[in-house]
Amino acid sequence: MQKIKLSETIIVYDFIPKIAKIDRLSIAKTIHKNKVTNDLFDVKHLYHKVDWTQSVQWFDSYIVDHFSESDGYALYMLEKNSYFAINQPKNTSIDWHTWFNPNDIKSSPDWVCIYPLTDIEEKPELMVEYTDNRIKLNYWKLPIESNKFIMFNGDLRFKITNNNNDNDINYLVMKYQSK
Numbered sequence: 001m002q003k004i005k006l007s008e009t010i011i012v013y014d015f016i017p018k019i020a021k022i023d024r025l026s027i028a029k030t031i032h033k034n035k036v037t038n039d040l041f042d043v044k045h046l047y048h049k050v051d052w053t054q055s056v057q058w059f060d061s062y063i064v065d066h067f068s069e070s071d072g073y074a075l076y077m078l079e080k081n082s083y084f085a086i087n088q089p090k091n092t093s094i095d096w097h098t099w100f101n102p103n104d105i106k107s108s109p110d111w112v113c114i115y116p117l118t119d120i121e122e123k124p125e126l127m128v129e130y131t132d133n134r135i136k137l138n139y140w141k142l143p144i145e146s147n148k149f150i151m152f153n154g155d156l157r158f159k160i161t162n163n164n165n166d167n168d169i170n171y172l173v174m175k176y177q178s179k
Contacts, residue, residue: 023055
């Protein structure tokens with residue numbers, strides 16, 4: 001009997017070790033105040049530009065190296081501006097959205113990576129919506145913690161539950177394609 005795997009839906013997460021020397025606060029300081037776009041119909045209206053710094057480079061290298069090693073996927077940045085920041089004010093959630101655009105598959109990511117740039121005491125959750133063949137509208141929840149990245153398929157819808165912390169949470173969001 002032969003078996004052919006057509007697709008795979010996965011969530012990968014881990015904590016960045018201190019030896020990686022990724023300075024989350026220095027990344028957070030480079031977040032631009034202006035939104036990427038003011039078009040309410042574009043997913044980018046939720047996001048802010050962030051400067052490419054040494055810490056962003058080190059984070060990117062860590063993700064690419066370790067994801068490729070553990071899961072066998074060779075990754076690369078989708079495009080020059082494949083990294084953004086999203087701000088979650090206290091007592092708010094981030095609504096359902098996806099980076100996948102069925103009208104522009106070439107520019108849609110295979111993978112999305114979320115990394116909090118702020119210390120988190122009260123853990124919000126990342127909720128991911130996925131399908132399992134005929135069983136639609138399945139949800140998976142994963143707590144968002146300080147220094148923990150979460151990576152998942154780029155075609156999945158996701159949201160971040162309510163921020164019950166006393167401060168805003170900033171996230172670095174990076175988009176990747178498989179080689």
